[in-house]
Amino acid sequence: MISPFDEDKPKGECGIFGIYGHPDAAYLTYLGLYALQHRGQESAGIVTSDREKIYYHHGMGLVVNVFDEERLSKLEGDIAIGHNRYSTAGSSTLQNAQPLVREIFGETLGIAHNGNLINAPYLRRELENKGAIFTSTSDTEVIAHLIARSGQIFIEDRVLDALMQVRGAYSILFMTRNGMIAARDPWGFRPLWMGRLKDAVVFSSETCAFDVIEAEPEREIEPGEMVIVTPNRIRSVKFATERHAFC
Structure with missing residues (x-):
């Protein structure tokens, strides 16, 4: 397993992109993933909500091979998250393609995750011992099961509960029918930016994706921060004290 605490090496990492509140959410997410193609070439996927x-589509290969005009037209709505995969944990199969989509107590949740959880094998064993059934080998499904088994009521509290249990490097986007959550690990190992496109809120692994859709970068998501976007407001929660890696 690749540890997030290893010295950085010249390798790819997954690319994630999200947009909230734009009528062309699917197409803009496609453009964002295209700009982030260098971060992962194994698979690509987009989830949208009206x-x-x-609505959901994913496939193996490059963004331009997975999506065409017809497929994008079926991804309706003004909320979207997307993912380009470079595997650090789990095999290169369609089952591990993201975003991951799961039904959790009547709420459909999409998850786009860039990172590697060093305690995922332990958490997976613990969850399986409690009856959890996994359909992929990716770390991301561990997070989904932690959210599903949380005793909290609201989805943002369930997400927070899950993030408090994982260890490692990650930037991650969660999407429901009406909301979006962006979070970054306490060490800040994986990049995550927030920007604006008129009234829409945009998230991306890198600002190059903002450039291609003419969005304005606003700020980096801070290490240990969770940003919650709902129809009425945007709020920030610090779920962990910022830590610093020693180089």
Whole structure:
């Protein structure tokens, strides 16, 4: 397993992108993933919401091979998250392609995750011992099961509960029918930016994706920060004290 505490090496990492509140969410996410293609070439996927239903498509290969005009037209809504995969944990199969989509107590949740959880094998064994059934080998499904088994009521509290249990490097986007959550690990190992495109809120692994859709970078998500976007407001929660890696 690749540890997030290893010295950085010239390797790819997954690319994640999200946009909230834009009528062309799917197409803009496609452009964002295209700009982030260098971060992962194994698979690509997009999840969208029209505030009532969730739409999803993923496939193996490059963004331009996975999506065409017809497929994008079926991804309705003004909320979207997308993912380009470079595997650090789990095999290169369609089952491990993201975003991951799961039904959790009547709420459809999409998850786009860039990172590597060093305690994922332990958490996976613990969850399996409690009856959890996994359909992939990726770390991301561990997070989904932690959210599903949380005793909290609201989805943001369930996400927070899950993030408090994982260890490692990650930047991650969660999407429901009406909301989006962006979070970054306490060490800040994986990049995550927040920007604006008129009234829309945008998140991306790198600002190059903002450039291609003409969005304005606003700030980096801070280490140990969770940003929650809902129809009425945007709020920030610090779930962990910022830590610093020693080089």
